[in-house]
Amino acid sequence: MLTTDPQQTAPTEGLRARRRRRTRAELHAATVRLVRELGFAHVTVDMISTEAGVSPRTFFNYFPSKEAALFALPGSLPAALADRFAEGTGQDTDAVLRDLGDVLADHLQEAAQSPREMEDILRIAEGVPSVLATFLAQCEAVERDLAGTIARRTGTPADGESAELLAGIAMATVRSALKQWSRTSDLHDGAGPAACVRDSFTALRALLGRAAVK
Amino acid sequence: MLTTDPQQTAPTEGLRARRRRRTRAELHAATVRLVRELGFAHVTVDMISTEAGVSPRTFFNYFPSKEAALFALPGSLPAALADRFAEGTGQDTDAVLRDLGDVLADHLQEAAQSPREMEDILRIAEGVPSVLATFLAQCEAVERDLAGTIARRTGTPADGESAELLAGIAMATVRSALKQWSRTSDLHDGAGPAACVRDSFTALRALLGRAAVK
Numbered sequence: 123m124l125t126t127d128p129q130q131t132a133p134t135e136g137l138r139a140r141r142r143r144r145t146r147a148e149l150h151a152a153t154v155r156l157v158r159e160l161g162f163a164h165v166t167v168d169m170i171s172t173e174a175g176v177s178p179r180t181f182f183n184y185f186p187s188k189e190a191a192l193f194a195l196p197g198s199l200p201a202a203l204a205d206r207f208a209e210g211t212g213q214d215t216d217a218v219l220r221d222l223g224d225v226l227a228d229h230l231q232e233a234a235q236s237p238r239e240m241e242d243i244l245r246i247a248e249g250v251p252s253v254l255a256t257f258l259a260q261c262e263a264v265e266r267d268l269a270g271t272i273a274r275r276t277g278t279p280a281d282g283e284s285a286e287l288l289a290g291i292a293m294a295t296v297r298s299a300l301k302q303w304s305r306t307s308d309l310h311d312g313a314g315p316a317a318c319v320r321d322s323f324t325a326l327r328a329l330l331g332r333a334a335v336k
Numbered sequence: 337m338l339t340t341d342p343q344q345t346a347p348t349e350g351l352r353a354r355r356r357r358r359t360r361a362e363l364h365a366a367t368v369r370l371v372r373e374l375g376f377a378h379v380t381v382d383m384i385s386t387e388a389g390v391s392p393r394t395f396f397n398y399f400p401s402k403e404a405a406l407f408a409l410p411g412s413l414p415a416a417l418a419d420r421f422a423e424g425t426g427q428d429t430d431a432v433l434r435d436l437g438d439v440l441a442d443h444l445q446e447a448a449q450s451p452r453e454m455e456d457i458l459r460i461a462e463g464v465p466s467v468l469a470t471f472l473a474q475c476e477a478v479e480r481d482l483a484g485t486i487a488r489r490t491g492t493p494a495d496g497e498s499a500e501l502l503a504g505i506a507m508a509t510v511r512s513a514l515k516q517w518s519r520t521s522d523l524h525d526g527a528g529p530a531a532c533v534r535d536s537f538t539a540l541r542a543l544l545g546r547a548a549v550k
Contacts, residue, residue, distance in 0.1 A: 186465060215543055252469075254473055254476070255466075255469035255470055255472065255473040256469055258469065258472035258473055258476055259465060262468070283512060283516060283536065283539050284539070284543055286515065287508065287512055287536070287543055288543070290509065290511060290512055291504075291508055294501065294504025294505055294507070294508050295501060295504065297504065298497060298500045298501055298504055301500065302497060305495070322497065322501070325498070325501065326501055329429055329498055329502070330429060330544050
């Protein structure tokens with residue numbers, strides 16, 4: 123995708139984008155706070171909007187539901203990480219999966235809420251079907267975006283099967299890593315899930331590279 | 337999982353199970369009929385219940401939402417297919433993925449709605465976020481069940497990373513196949529998605545087995 127020269131548009135664009143990011147973050151934080159305090163079922167969009175000092179109408183400019191506000195996952199890799207991956211060397215499946223694991227772990231490390239908060243949210247997702255469904259839909263949006271970035275790296279079509287399969291494999295690996303991380307929460311002592319994502323990609327590549335499933 | 341001898345319990349179990357299966361199928365059919373006629377947004381659980389001749393209370397014994405009734409995917413492989421896969425030979429990743437592709441394609445062929453109906457439903461899922469989210473949640477339930485069956489085949493723990501990763505890869509492949517199938521609906525001339533699932537597993541195994549991503 124072509125973008126205009128950042129030098130020319132940065133001041134105005136930057137201000138508006140920053141304000142939007144701040145409101146989004148405030149709505150997310152208000153949702154997490156209220157859900158912790160009152161339990162997911164008892165929190166409404168009206169309550170979140172009041173807590174964040176905006177109208178419900180504004181809330182819906184940012185999120186389609188309280189479930190979405192609870193996760194507030196970005197739908198795509200940041201441009202810098204996507205470029206780093208797309209411009210990486212090695213077109214073979216193993217190199218692509220290795221570098222995907224790297225950028226996804228880096229992304230989680232930078233973007234993530236505090237590990238404690240993330241654990242709380244994943245636990246709610248286990249117990250509330252609509253939250254799990256929203257989490258999976260957000261993962262699928264990342265997956266679709268990722269397929270385009272993988273296609274850039276490998277020179278294949280964005281809706282081609284190879285890019286789609288690799289994106290699906292990568293996101294299945296991230297989800298598996300998050301499950302492992304949340305299962306062993308007593309062991310990782312406040313550390314975030316990035317290390318688990320790296321481990322899972324290593325396990326994936328070993329699984330695909332060796333003879334017997336272990 | 338151990339089950340009781342089917343010879344002993346079949347007569348009673350069979351009758352109740354058959355009645356449940358029939359009511360479930362009627363609710364699903366009523367949902368599809370109404371959604372086609374009126375559009376997804378205009379259909380309510382009350383309307384579906386009336387159409388199927390049951391109370392809304394009964395509806396909720398079968399499905400948590402109209403979204404779930406629209407798909408009505410079974411949450412697990414039928415026992416006969418699961419056994420065939422678990423007892424298959426070959427513990428290496430490639431053999432496991434090959435046999436997974438076979439049983440999942442067979443399952444889709446047997447269980448599936450008419451191809452036309454399935455296309456309609458997938459098209460609704462593309463456009464309605466809550467339907468897509470429900471579809472993904474139902475896929476995740478199948479994935480979790482599949483991990484247990486894969487663990488049976490490979491002799492690894494059911495919540496172990498290998499079984500989970502393979503199940504995630506398999507379901508990502510099924511989802512990719514359904515996308516390809518629904519994208520090329522004008523080409524497959526009324527045929528169901530089973531052939532696409534077989535093709536996608538072949539593409540997956542080639543992708544994992546060869547040097548460059550194509």
